[in-house]
Amino acid sequence: MIERSERSWLKADQAQIMGILNITPDSFSDGGLFLSAENAAEQARRMEQEGASIIDIGGESTRPGALPVTAEQELERVIPAIRAIREHSQIPISIDTSKPEVMREAVKAGASLVNDVYGLRTPGALEAAVELEVPVCIMHMQGEPRTMQANPRYSNVVEDVYRFLSERVQAAVNAGIAKDKIIVDPGFGFGKTVEQNMALLYGLARFRDLGCPVLIGVSRKSTLGAILDRPVDKRLAGSLAAAVLARIQGADIIRVHDVAETVDALKVLAAMKAIGEYT
Ligand code: PT1
Numbered sequence: 001m002i003e004r005s006e007r008s009w010l011k012a013d014q015a016q017i018m019g020i021l022n023i024t025p026d027s028f029s030d031g032g033l034f035l036s037a038e039n040a041a042e043q044a045r046r047m048e049q050e051g052a053s054i055i056d057i058g059g060e061s062t063r064p065g066a067l068p069v070t071a072e073q074e075l076e077r078v079i080p081a082i083r084a085i086r087e088h089s090q091i092p093i094s095i096d097t098s099k100p101e102v103m104r105e106a107v108k109a110g111a112s113l114v115n116d117v118y119g120l121r122t123p124g125a126l127e128a129a130v131e132l133e134v135p136v137c138i139m140h141m142q143g144e145p146r147t148m149q150a151n152p153r154y155s156n157v158v159e160d161v162y163r164f165l166s167e168r169v170q171a172a173v174n175a176g177i178a179k180d181k182i183i184v185d186p187g188f189g190f191g192k193t194v195e196q197n198m199a200l201l202y203g204l205a206r207f208r209d210l211g212c213p214v215l216i217g218v219s220r221k222s223t224l225g226a227i228l229d230r231p232v233d234k235r236l237a238g239s240l241a242a243a244v245l246a247r248i249q250g251a252d253i254i255r256v257h258d259v260a261e262t263v264d265a266l267k268v269l270a271a272m273k274a275i276g277e278y279t
Helices: 037-050 071-088 100-109 125-132 157-175 194-202 202-210 222-228 236-248 259-278
Strands: 014-022 054-058 093-096 113-116 138-140 182-187 214-215 253-256
Touching: 014 037, 014 214, 014 236, 014 259, 037 071, 054 071, 054 113, 093 100, 093 202, 100 113, 100 125, 100 236, 113 125, 125 157, 125 259, 138 157, 138 214, 157 182, 157 194, 157 202, 182 214, 194 202, 194 222, 194 236, 222 236, 236 259, 253 259
Parallel strands: 014 054, 014 253, 054 093, 093 113, 113 138, 138 182, 214 253
Antiparallel strands: none
């Protein structure tokens, strides 16, 4: 019999929450909000208090239709923010970039994880990640943000994405990245239709066969908007439902805007699962 006062199940089986910090004037749901380093650090502090275990900083929007920015622009946005967070907090910072020079400068400034939506395919990116010796998140994307939603095509979306991730993990290991430093992400919303995104969520457990932690980002994305017929600022309930589903289907790390709400939603799931294991 479990001690009722203990509440040990409250901590059991917690997914990790990656809190999103966009330092971009044009991000899809919070563009321009955290442009100053002080605002960014304050938002990071709030997300840490709410239960995020990683802060993901990005200086280039990768939402559908977004245009690339230069390395200089990206560096101007993210480096002061990383430094400002590091003044007050030791929370792991992830740098959301595909550019080797941004990876290098960000890690120098205090980032400790590279999150690359191009899966280290940019020339020099794989080499930079090897040299930096930090964990990397390898994500699948079909095409590039500007055009990726035009006509996404797969023969079987789960198996096609699985094969891509398997090849990129192998390329990373061959280049000298330790397997236990690699995280995989099927890239929800990156060159996929609504149905293809939902197929990835349904089939998420398949990616566990890669032998790496699985990360997914569903927060406020247009697939939820299409299912619910809701604008980006009315997708919290849908995002929480999708986060819980992602966890049930095997996600280890969930990338979200709304940290406190997601932590609550996942606590309810963890409590149910823990009781299931005890009884
Ligand atoms: C993600 C992710 C990311 N998403 C990782 N990094 C974004 N590892 C940025 C839409 O359809 O899922 N995993 N970095 C944001 N990208 C999108 C994509 C934002 C699609 C919005 C949409 O609305």
